[in-house]
Amino acid sequence: MSTLRLARAVYDALRAHGEQTYPHECCGALLGRSTPEGWLVQSAIPAGNTRTDSPQNRYQIAPAELVKIEREARRQGLGIAGFYHSHPDHPAQWSPTDFTEAHWLGCSYVITAITQGKAAVTNSFLLAGATEEDKQFIQETIRVVDETDELSRG
Ligand SMILES: [Zn+2]
Helix, strand or coil, X not given: CCXXXXXXXXXXHHHHHHHHHCCCCCEEEEXXXXXCCEEEEEEEEEECCCCXXXXXXXXXXXXXXXXXXXXXXXXXXXXXXXXXXXXXXXXXXXXXXXXHCCCCCCCEEEEEEEECCEEEXXXXXXXECCCCCCCEEEEEXXXXXXXXXXXXXX
């Protein structure tokens, strides 16, 4: 089972973001470094949810915003480790739509259930596979990293 390491500040921020946008979904990108043990996420970039048709159970990051996120990642010397979003009053499990709209192979998709406005379970799913045709979500362990020591060592 792969492990996604999240800096404590990132973990707290993405859960807080879901509480702020409740009852709508929040979304954003995760920036980090690729290590032999998997992604080490050091920062999160909140994004606006551009889906207006059904913001409580759909999310989408605008292409222009994604360009900004990639630029910010380069500036910080990091890569796009994945994306996060929230599920207001729904379990922290990926939906068929989440799967269809996930295209970043090798990246992590973090989902937080927001129950009555409060962040509950947070899960992460690695988008595994070599092509769009054989992609699959694999649940991974989330490890919250407290110390900057590990962050600087990678
Ligand atoms: Zn979802």
